[in-house]
Amino acid sequence: MKELVVISGKGGTGKTTLTASFALLSGNAILADCDVDAPDLHILAHPNVRHAEDFRGGVKARIDPDICSQCGACLDACRYDAVSEEFIVDPFSCEGCSVCYHVCPEGAVILEEGLNGHWYISDTRFGPMVHAALLPGEENSGKLVSLVRNQAKVLAREEEKNLIISDGAPGIGCPVIASVTGADHVVVVTEPTMSGLHDMERAMRLVQGFGIPVSVVINKCDVNSEIEAQIEAFCDEARLPLIGKIPYDASVIRAMVERRCAVENGDGAAKRSVCAIWEQIEQTVIR
Amino acid sequence: MEIEAVRYQVHRALSEVVDPETGLDITRMDIIHDVSIGEAGEVSLVFRPSSPVCPMAYALANAIKKKLEGIADISSVRIHVQNFQRAEHLESLLNVRNESH
Numbered sequence: 447m448k449e450l451v452v453i454s455g456k457g458g459t460g461k462t463t464l465t466a467s468f469a470l471l472s473g474n475a476i477l478a479d480c481d482v483d484a485p486d487l488h489i490l491a492h493p494n495v496r497h498a499e500d501f502r503g504g505v506k507a508r509i510d511p512d513i514c515s516q517c518g519a520c521l522d523a524c525r526y527d528a529v530s531e532e533f534i535v536d537p538f539s540c541e542g543c544s545v546c547y548h549v550c551p552e553g554a555v556i557l558e559e560g561l562n563g564h565w566y567i568s569d570t571r572f573g574p575m576v577h578a579a580l581l582p583g584e585e586n587s588g589k590l591v592s593l594v595r596n597q598a599k600v601l602a603r604e605e606e607k608n609l610i611i612s613d614g615a616p617g618i619g620c621p622v623i624a625s626v627t628g629a630d631h632v633v634v635v636t637e638p639t640m641s642g643l644h645d646m647e648r649a650m651r652l653v654q655g656f657g658i659p660v661s662v663v664i665n666k667c668d669v670n671s672e673i674e675a676q677i678e679a680f681c682d683e684a685r686l687p688l689i690g691k692i693p694y695d696a697s698v699i700r701a702m703v704e705r706r707c708a709v710e711n712g713d714g715a716a717k718r719s720v721c722a723i724w725e726q727i728e729q730t731v732i733r
Numbered sequence: 734m735e736i737e738a739v740r741y742q743v744h745r746a747l748s749e750v751v752d753p754e755t756g757l758d759i760t761r762m763d764i765i766h767d768v769s770i771g772e773a774g775e776v777s778l779v780f781r782p783s784s785p786v787c788p789m790a791y792a793l794a795n796a797i798k799k800k801l802e803g804i805a806d807i808s809s810v811r812i813h814v815q816n817f818q819r820a821e822h823l824e825s826l827l828n829v830r831n832e833s834h
Contacts, residue, residue: 627784
């Protein structure tokens, strides 16, 4: 079983668009949406949820007013200012570090497992998909990503699929690390903008730190030829395979508006490029 | 000793081991395979962490072994580790504990 993860560094470069197109072209993959903070793949995949479950990844403190002596130890110790003068814990500020639990001389602090989000197994027009969504302000996105990836593997074995395609999270933080560790190949999608280049370099260093094979795709490559050349130079110098460049194509935007993916509309330049990229991935990664 | 009864106990014990990374019990994670139980209560299984670099592999393997050794009808537990970069090292630690029992 192979696991391909698409990440970007910068948000909005076309990760989900490319992931959905890969899923459609593969025709036989399990999908995993690891962007649990702001999942979007379901918008293109049109899921029918077959299994839904709560995600509880951490604890929140609560002070029992019947036991609390209002000594103030928790108020002084809390680094997140989560305890009010009335000795009530604000759940949005509480990080679940449990310092208050340990410093309370009365044993009035209770650590309760909170609801952090939900995760789902769905049937989609691209095939089965595991996806999730954190609730607003909740933590532990890395844990939820690990859960999504694990359940995608379980599903792949159950349904005898040999490929998992994951839509990774933007940035280089915990959810991205959880998205890529142990994967077989990572595709970094960038765009020719200053932030696209900057964030791609950071994402690349992260992936290379884990020793995972990685390749680069430049999306909307023709919107700035100067930075496009800088990205190419970076790839050359770092000996990174640049496996494709996708030109700006208005048909992709029309496809997005219609909740379709880039390879479903017409026969434009973007579609041809994405298909060519997928052929390369099939030959070099999946074979 | 009823092997099927022991198998049920083994499954129940394994379902009490929760992976702190996902919050799921390990029987739902497809990381335990090929559980076999001998006439004398010797149990062997394959532990396949969800990633070759799983940071919880050592802790989970240890928890699995402890849980299974807590079942009265089980005389020994042998865990084979697969799909993990340090499988050999982890197995050697588990086997040392096994031999000392």
